[in-house]
Amino acid sequence: MMIDTHLHVWDTAAVRIPWLLDAGLPAMADIPHGQDRRFVLVEADATDPVEEADWLVSLAEKDPRVHGVVVSVPLEHPQSERALARIASVPQVVGVRRLLQDRELFDSALFLDGLKQLVAYGLPFDACVRDHELPRLLALIEKVPELTVVLDHMGKPNVRDVSSRDVWQRNLARLAEFDNVFCKLSGLPAECQNADELERCAPDILDTAIETFSSERCLLGSDSPVSKDSSDWCERVLERLAVSLRPAVAEANAVNIYKRRAV
Template identity: 30%
Template sequence: MIIDTHLHLIYRDRLSYPWLSGVPALDADFTQEAYSREARRLGIVAALHMEVDVAAADIARETAMIQALAGEEGSLLTGAIAACRPESPEFPAYLESVRANPFVRGFRRVLHVVPDDLSEGALFRENIKRLTGTGLNFDLCVLPHQIGKAIALADLAPEVSFVLDHCGVPDIKGGGFDVWKGPVAEIARRPNVTVKLSGIPAYGAEDWTLDDLKPYFAHVAESFGFDRMVWGSDWPVCTLGGGLSTWIGATQALLSGVSLEGKARVFAENAKRLWKV
């Protein structure tokens, strides 16, 4: 059984995605039907939708759209990780509205597309602390040089669960292991941080092989263990690195030496615990 903790759906006729124009390969519709057709064949039984960095005015509409899709017969969607703007004075009111909706399981603010110091602002940090006691997790999407800023947030709110997306976004194609490994090991020392095994095929060369991914997987496994690791498809971004079936196959190969219990934790049990799916 696999729970996908990082699914993106794109409906360009319903929402605005400003960043898509800069990524022609993803500037298309990626629908629930297309995802589910392949996902069911691979053993995926449930999925959390991850916000797709829509225009700020569409944040609430994105959550409403995904919740409506989840209500369709046979949907794999069981919850959403919603977009947010902790740097905004309106965040407290937004947080209260989201807490009233059990479909939302957490938040994400993509930090590698904004100035590095955004997360260091007093208002941003005050609002992150507001997540304490809410049961809502916060996904950290940062580049290797920004992991120190992610560590600061995890230390600021030790009772909040944080998830490091895409193994900390290593530059696999560029051979960025050495500049990535130290920050990842350091953030792993925070017990309130879980790593998400997702995204990494898209960071490799076009002709990447399993051997290219192995040292990165081995390092996150050594740093976090399998009690603090979850799996995500990063669909449709994973199509840039071979697609959903390729990523499932690569993950199974990476986990080939792991116990059945360890695999179950990575693929489903840890997600159940973190997001109550």
């Protein structure tokens, strides 16, 4: 069994997500059929996080293939505690993500308070940052070391700059020193210009991430439909692992981190 821990679904007729049009993405993205796997649905930076969270939860309530939902909560807002209290009571909510990439939230005292509230509620935080922002994420984690953090997309390494890749690898190793930081093997196709570039860089980047965090702290994520892979990305990832190590990355780690709450 496999859990794809990073699937984006949306319907712009129901939830406003303005950036999709500029990115050339479709107005609707459904849960894929024909795959023997479960999914964690991840927020897509909608205009109204509450509207999006409610819509995603409604999908999870109807579709048994959905293991859980990672919703967006504006942790930097003074009212975030009320929002967290609301979503923490929803069984289908298994985590929180607030996009950090290209945003000045790292030094926000309110955002830090929000992360501490996540610890109290027992919810993991999905951290989506670019490679040059990894030191700032590290500094944030040092202030809340008890927080469970899932690093999305392996920290978005630069696939075309060798020197940047070396820095990424060192920063990844620093993050891995925290036992409660996990790495989502996802998002690389979106960083590549074409299929040839993906074929060239995927083995090295995946092997580095897996070696750094070990199979006990890595998860699968397709990042579909933002990331597009002509093959099956999740199968591509598993092929980099010894057969004995695949069950942990394919399912067990996801179950342990993204805990489905009892109704």
